[in-house]
Amino acid sequence: MKKYFAVILLVITGLSQTSAQVKPATLPEERIVLQTDKTVYLAGEMIWLKAACYTTGYDRFSPYSTVAYIELLDEQNRSRWQIKAALVNGVGEAAGLLSEDIPTGVYTLCGYTRWMENFGPVVFFRKSVLVINSFQKPDSIRFPPPAAATGHEADVINLELTSAHSALGLRENNAVQFNLPPGVTVSAAGLSASVHRLDSWETSSFLPAKVPAATVMPDTFPYPPELVGPLLTGKLTSRQTGRPLPDKDVILSIPGSKPWFGVVTSNARGQFTFEVPRYFGDGEVILQPFPKDSALVQISITSPFYPHTVISNETLSPKMPLTAGQHADMRQRHQEIQLWQGYAARELQEYQKILLKDTLPFFGPPDEAFLLDDYTRFTTMEEVFREYVLSVMVRRHRDGLHLLALDKRGALFFEDDPFLLLDGVPLFNNNRFFAYDPLKLKRGAVLAGPYLYGEHRWNGVVFLQTYRGDLDGFPLEDYLTVRNYNGMSRPRNFFSPQYAADSLKQSRLPDFREVLYWNPRLAATASGKAGFEFYTGDVPGNYQVVVEGISSKGELIQGKMTFSVK
Known part of the structure; x- marks a missing residue:
């Protein structure tokens, strides 16, 4: 099915580039x-979330899109926080810190x-969360007016949750059990569960979650689905006239410990699209034209997030003053979160391991590979290649030194320069390369033969890497475009201390968790049974257990219960 969908995608993309109006009748939505994990957060706190992508019938997870885009929109519909979640077979998870300067508000x-962007924001998932900036000590808050209907109220299947204890002490174990109602089925890992503390900030004023209304198939599809990974898009324009530049090559490099490189050609409107690998975390991307176009081409990158329409200030509701209880609870939350993030800083930074399938250079198995620390280190790049690298020779021309790669087919060296890359970034200035400090290089690989990449042909490839994969101070040309790039959120391990042993219960390390438990992939048995266990911390009060999911018929599933800690 995914292969069939990819064929349809190629047809859509090809036709859209010729300005044709495309209206397929059977494309999946x-x-x-x-x-x-909860609905009330403080500035500087972590949001834990799960994204589940379904086909429109909600009968299965979508096998198409591999990235979910998630935002917090303020009262004027402006994006204040953004994150990307990697989807594997339709399910993904993410965790991200709110900035300490995000304003208080709903x-x-x-x-x-x-792919959903083609159908407009009417199909986007929406729910309200409250953010309190305790650093700014707000005196009032604005709750939104009733929103215009963009869907229908979700049918909710209520779960009956039971727990081993309704009242517990500090650092004690509790177990929650439930059964899905007869006839209700949920896909594997289709449920999430959280346990968090309640206080006066919990409110029923939030807008309920909406199930998007049925949509009309759009006439055009400018946003193709991301079948393999994120699509990085942009535009080439003339530095002199500002007009789009068609049929120009652009190079994308993503430096790192496993660097990535690609070349594409702009379409008739000057637009280009790269299908980048599964890139996690934040870093930099580097784009450049080939040197022959360096004085002509201006490169810009397009945000993958939807361009929301900003709402006028005139439509906002008045602010409401905070109560004394809300002020007190805000101070308590602030102190507990700051202490917990300080004492458990190392545990809160634990990430899940990400397995990368392809660890070879982009050109495949090399003909020669070398680790420079295996040799006596020389202090010039010329000496390194003359003494260590058998499949590359150094030759001096009138304009300076050049590298020449071996052509293994005839045991002769090419007469032209090979394709030279440092941490995935192509280098075209030999003088800068030979002036670079070779002590910053860790490894290298050589393809000793011609290499074809699309319409390009190079006489060998020399692929070098620094110790940190960050170019380590190499002086790039002025015409290169370097941009910060936010990859997909690296999945984190939710830290929840276990106090099964008495020695752990007696630990003097404080446990000021607001969220006791978070599991984005809670699965039920074939008979519909499910459950989980957790330990309380050092903060007394009332706590709420929430289990959420969606049935195979598109119905929201939710169960809630409370217990106290004394």
Whole structure:
């Protein structure tokens, strides 16, 4: 099915580049459902969430999109926080810190895929969350007016949760059990569960989650689905006239410990698209034209997030003053979160391991590979290649030194320069390369033969890497475009201390967790039974257990219960 969909995608893309109006009748639609660990957050706190992408019938996870885009929109519909979640077979998870300067207010948590952007925000998932900036000590807050209907109220299947204890002490174990109602089925890992503390900030004023209304198939599809990974898009324009530049090559490099490189050609409108690998975390991307176009081409990158329409200030509701209880609870939350993030800083930074399938250079197995620390280190690049690298020779021309790669087919060296890359970035200035400090290089690989990449042909490839994969101070040409790039959120391990042993219960390390438990992939048995266990911390009060999901018929599933800690 995915292969069939990819063929349709190629047809759409090809026709759209010729300005044709495309209206396929059987393309699958997608819907996103977001589940979070709670609905009230402080600035500087972590949001834990799960994204589940379904086909429109909600009978299965979508096998198409591989990235979910998630935002917090403020009262004027402006994006204040953004994150990308990697989807594997339709399910993904993410965790991200709110900035310490985000204003207090009720925000809309919004989720969608690039394919869903073709149908507009009417199909995006939305639910409200409250953010309190305790650093700024707010005196009032604005709750939103009733929103215009963009869907229908979700049918909710209520779960009956039971727990081993309704009242517990500090650092004690509790177990929650439940059964899905007869006839209700949920896909594997289709549920999430959280346990968090309640206080006066919990409110019923939030807008309920909406199930998007049925949509009309759009006339055009400018946003193709991301079948393999994120699509990085942009535009080439003339530095002199500002007009789009068609049929020009652009190079994308993503430096790192496993660097990535690609070349594409702009379309008739000067637009280009790269299908980048599964890139996690934040870093930099580097784009450049080939040197012959360096004085002509201006490169810009397009944000993959939807361009939301900003709402006028005139439509906002008045602010309401905070109560004394809300002020007190805000101070308590602030102190507990700051202490917990300080004492458990190392545990809160634990990430899940990500397995990368392809660890070879982009050209495949090399003909020669070398680790420079295996040799006596020389201090010039010329000496390194003359003494260590058998498949590359150094030759001096009138304009300076050049590298020449071996052509293994005839045991002769090529007469022209090979394709030279440092941490995935192509280098075309030999003088800068030979002036670079070779002590910053860790390894290298050589393809000793011609290499074809699309319409390009190079006489060998020399692929070098620094120790940190960050170019380590190499002086790049002025015409290169370097941009910060936010990859997909690296999945984190939720830290929840276990106090089974008495020695752990007696630990003097404080446990000021607001969220006791978070599991974005809770699965039920074939008979519909499910459950989980957790330990309380050092903060007394009332706590709420929330289990959420969506049934195979598109119905929201939710169960809630409370217990106390004394």
